[in-house]
Amino acid sequence: MPDHPGYVPTKLQDAINWAQKYSLFTYPFATACCAMEFMATMAGKYDIARFGAEFPRFSPRQADLLLIVGTVTERQGPILRRIYDQMADPKWVIAFGVCASTGGFYQNYTVMPGADQVVPVDVYIPGCPPRPEQVLDGLMTLQRRIQDHRGHSQRELGNTAAFTPHDRRRLPIVPDGTSMTLDEDERMPKDGRVL
């Protein structure tokens, strides 16, 4: 065993993160047409079960991944926040589609300009609606972040000892829980090669 006090907890947190990223229980906050693509992603052809996230829980208390699927109106803001608050830590949030990410093409008195106005968001999936491949890509991005201990609630828990010293992808800790942009190695490569 190396002479390093952080070694055991670090490796333990790695194992916990590994377990968590392949055991995501989703709460689908499905408000609009993106739900159809969500259903396609769940169903056999695209089969989100391959990534360990197949089981939707319709109770926020039993879920750890909040999928905001579709347009969020201002009137729904307090409802969405309440659902988020009921979820136990650690928890993650994905904004599914442009409406949940930015309000999309709705720019009016009733639509919230992005779900991140009321809850922190880990991963934004663009598209109107996004194809299932995009959803799976977003899910895998989230799983990388969970492994790296970079989910917003993981950071809020402040378990800094869990950061692996060699984690070159780690960004500075943002204490307010806001989302960070993708790292260079998380972006789709422009030359078409597969990561």
Add this chain to the structure above:
Amino acid sequence: MAESVLTALTERFGDAILETGTYVGDEIAIVAREQLVAVLTFLRDDPDMAFAMLTDLTVVDYLEQTPRFEVVYQLYSLSKKHRVRLKVHVDEAPEQCWVPTATGLWHAANWAEREAWDLYGVRFEGHPDMRRILMYDEFVGHPLRKDYPQNARQPLLRRPDATPTDDQTTRLLEDSHDRRTSG
């Protein structure tokens, strides 16, 4: 049936029918507000009219015209298979911005009138439950009025650290007439 509804209306109500006409086969009558309930009652109850169904009730905002608003009733007779469209002019001034309710004639008018009040601010006198139906109670103003600012937002909830959007306008219409008249 062409013209028969309009003919019957003008014969029976005379001056209360301000104007009649047709547009692509639809029969349209503009009715004085004072006689609106009488006209609607006649259309529903007369055996030759038998307009048992209020298809829709909505408002048009002709900004900068006088009178500014027009309340539109779309009626359909299930037995006679004919339709008629009634319009009522409504003035913009808060004390004049009302029409009598049609909830006593058709239950369908209940939510339609609440929607018209919510989005256009036209009151329906005698309505049993004149509350907003789509927007939240904290909302100020009537968003489908043509002079409602396009980008005004009245958020119910924001994270304190949320990214500010440049078109976030809270409590923008604090002094609108809605506050004074909705009681």
